[in-house]
Amino acid sequence: MFEIPSEEFVARAEKLKVLMLEKDIQTILVYGDEYRKENLRYISNYWPLFERGAAIVPLIGEPFVIAAPEGEMFCREMSAWKDIRLIPEFACVTVPDKIEYPFAHYTSLKVICSGLKDSNKLQRLGIVGLDAMPEALLREITQSFAGVEIVDAGDLLFQLRMTKSNREIACLQEAARIADAGYKLMIEQVKPGMTELELASLAHGECTKQGAESIPFCLLTSGERVNTIIGRASRKVIQNGEMIMAAIAVQVEGYVATLNFPFVAGDVSAEQKAFITLLVEAEELALSKLKAGAKQGELVSAVKAYFAAKDVTQYDLYPPLHGCGLAEAESPYPDENSTSTFKAGMTVNTDVSLFGHPHGSNRIEESLVVTETGYESMSKLVRQLSKTWREQGIISLVQ
Template sequence: MIKIPKAEFAARIEKLKALMRENDMQACLIYGDEYRKENLRYMSNYWPLFERGAVMVSMTGEPFVIAAPEGEMFCREMSAWPDVRLLPEFACVTVPDKIEYPQAHYTSLTEICKGLQESGPLQRLGIVGIDAMPEPLMKIIGDSFAGIELVDAGELLFQLRMTKTANEVACLQEAARIADAGYKLMIEQVKPGMTELELASLAYGECIRQGAENVPFCLLTSGDRVNTIIGRASGKVIEDGDMIMAAIAVQVEGYVATLNFPFVAGQMREEQKKFIDILVEAEDAALSRIKAGAGQSEVVRAVKACFKDRNVTEYDLYPPLHGCGLAEAESPYPDENTEAKFVAGMTVNTDVSLFGHPHGSNRIEESLLVTEDGYESMSKLVRHLSRTWKETATISVD
């Protein structure tokens, strides 16, 4: 079974401590919840279920995890760190009511602050996840750590998460394999008369059967609904000749791989073929610019140049590349002016798209590993679909 080993979490902590030392931070609190899990899971493996969580890292001793009482056992089951402490402020995120847990053994942020100070002066506390944290909770932290400078430490986790280890890549590759299986089933079984929900359910079910930890989304629209850019499957009946825009994201051990390739229910029209041709050509242009040391802006420029040559610039709505990992979309998200370069070990998604075009809206998306010589696609299906399209102008999974 693919997992991130305990030793790798320990290595992450040591790397974070080195960055904390450089930034004169004596401790760092990494916040997360069900909806913004990435940094918390990266440092602790804990992914809260409708509650809040955090991991506290100090310059001395092992980290400890902060959780809520209902999810305590779940936290202990997942966490890379055995020390788990409970806070009432971390209970269910969706209700304003105060929930009583009579058997919970709570600590407090004030007690946590005192404990940290026992091992030395605490002058600066880094906080990761300020952008995801509710304002009342941030105020409680400020009051509990009165007299201590609170600083946004989000950039530290950005640095740590930018490149991936072999274990992280293995998780993404497994997620891509599962996503391929779900998407392949949709292409094989799509037919006029079924609803979008029926089609999406095939992918959801297959991905869970294949071992997905979670399916963060399966976007699916058809016919005129493809112009919504992103959309959930609905009860709309798919008609003959409807273009399908489906994007499926699969999560394995926290890591999310995504794929999208246009296909049509029933008979494909010539103008739809020409539209898909443009996307395949632009995707190839993007891929040809990806390798360690190359400028990320070159990918954006190459796609824009391709769209300009095909007179479709007005339908190009956003940059064609973004990072992937513990979030479906994470940094980097380059535009044509960025000076950043690709680094071996980065993982990114192409997201080559046109929206509002008279003959359809769609995208081609796949998760990639940046290498010294170029890239490795994690989706065998997207590579197969692209290759067979260029050879036969058909969508074939055989």
């Protein structure tokens, strides 16, 4: 079973406390909701549904979770921490109405603040998730924690999340395995005359059947629609010879692996073959620069230099690699000037792409683990497709 054990959440909290001491922060509030779940799930395993949530991590004492009434039992089912407290400000995120929950046992932010002042001599409160928090909630926190300095502590969580434990990597590997299964089914069954929605539904269904906790997105466009860079599947009918750009992200225990490899419905033209070859060769070049100790900017520069040599720079719109983990895209997201180095245990996605090219728009994306000597791909399918393409110039799913 793929899961993060309770002792790992304890270890995360202890690591965070070390960073808090360095920053003279006595307590951290980690905000999250259904859409921006990453930091909250990292520290508490709670992923709110409809409502808001937060974890409080004090220097002295055990963390606790703040939730809202409708999701209280769901929170207790998921949370790594037993102490769950309810406040009305965390109720349903999508309506302005005040919702009555007559049996809810509320506390308040003021009461929480008072307790933290007593137990932790609270002077500085770090908030993780300021960029995701609604203004009204931040105002309520500021008023309730009157006399306490509030600082942005988001960098502390991003720092902790940058490298992954073996358990985290296992969750990502399982997500990649499931994504492979869904994507493979699309390549096997795509045919002219089906709609984009029909094709995408194959991946959705297979990934759910294989055990995906969630499918954060299944991007799918065809023909001229591939030039939108990203796009949801539509009722458009796929024609013979149209390129498909599909990217599927699969989530397991919060961890998201993503897969994208170009394919064509029906007959493949020589121009499409040449275009896909550009992406395959560029990704192989990127992978040759990926290992612990290597500068992240050098990988980006190598891909950009290759595209420049092939005279396709105008279609190269963004860097070819980013981190992955509890979000499909997370730090690092290096550019050519980055002097940061890769570290063993980092998990990243290649995202080698060209958009607006006369013969198509597409990307190759696969999730990888950085190792001391190079990398380990989480996607057997992308490695197989890439190898077959380089050897034969065709997309083949023959084992």
